[in-house]
Amino acid sequence: MRNLFAAVLIAVSAHSAWADGLESLEAFVKTVHSGRAEFSQVVTAPTREGQAARSKTSSGTFEFSRPNRFKFIYKKPFEQSIVADGQTLWLYDTDLNQVTARKQASALGSTPAALIAAAPDLRALQADFTLTAAPDKDGLQWVLATPKTKDGQLQSVRVGFLAGEKPASLAALEILDSFGQRSLLSFSKVEVNPSLPPDTFRFTPPKGADVIRQ
Template identity: 80%
Template sequence: MKKLFATVLIAASAGTACADGLESLENFVKTVKSGRAEFTQVVTSPPKDGQAARSKTSSGSFEFQRPSKFKFIYKKPFEQSIVADGQTLWLYDVDLNQVTSRKQSSVLGSTPAALIAAAPDLKALQADFTLQAAPDKDGLQWVTATPKAKDGQLQTVKVGFKVEAQSTELAALEILDSFGQRSLMSFAKVEVNPALAAETFQFKPPAGADVVKQ
């Protein structure tokens, strides 16, 4: 369940109102080059053996800078850090005192992180995802991204935008995986295009931590 909380990256808002979710996504990718926000993530498992669906909630903060740097800090209910420095993806589990490192280019691919943080334009996204505008829901415009790769654990990603007269704000991310688990991430206190120091995305394994390379 811990790893489910660590599957996404999102941020920010763009400057002009858009006609639908697909246009909002394109505007976001073009105009938002860095971001900072707080998030709440709810992961819901499907019903099993006659039991009701179960949900778990986490919260924290994140920062990102295009094309490929981001940092998630999960604060509740457990502490965990996910840092992408452009070359390596680091996952630090405080409870286990364990660090996992992976080559970033081999693990992002058709993931929510790639969808939001890595692509320079809509054409680049369409190389890995089938993108479709979805019906408005809960006061948001939505776009559905379906990975073209069929061997992953991700079924679909839906991105929700709050559209007002002069702005289009990215408000939610909904992920459905191949196990039927649904993750909904909501965002608050969003900052668009802040100046982020280079050391923001640097990570050094804590002294005494067990480091596993994959």
């Protein structure tokens, strides 16, 4: 899987900046029930001795409907779909014509998708993540989410919101995995609470595709 996940103004005071970041996350979860956006993703591998950092860029579209449906469509440089329909998490690699299907309930707990699209409320997030506000940076308000489960592949996630936007507008997602690989998703053309057709998150494996169920 090539692209699975395979996301400020200087604060007047640290206290007020941190409160704003957490409040933005809480407002986003409470008030943004659906969304649509375009995204670009830069994945940077950890530096190795004698080698410069390597990065890869991809782009596509993102849609979600809280609490448990979302869709990432990677369009460049390779086509790939990641769809959660409420029951199953589907991953489709177009070039390989291969589909991987996993039970959604066991796949999404401590994942970046839970932070921005799957969780119904802040309490649900706090069951899986330790949430702490981070200093504002690059015009965004940031929240650091650290998984409470230590044996996963995710080390931490930072979620960035546009400062002062109401309702809270998602702008970036920065993911650090256990191997030191960093992935930054930047969102643009964000639509808040659009009306999404019921079949938006329906996925049917293409004819002839190799389907792997886990």
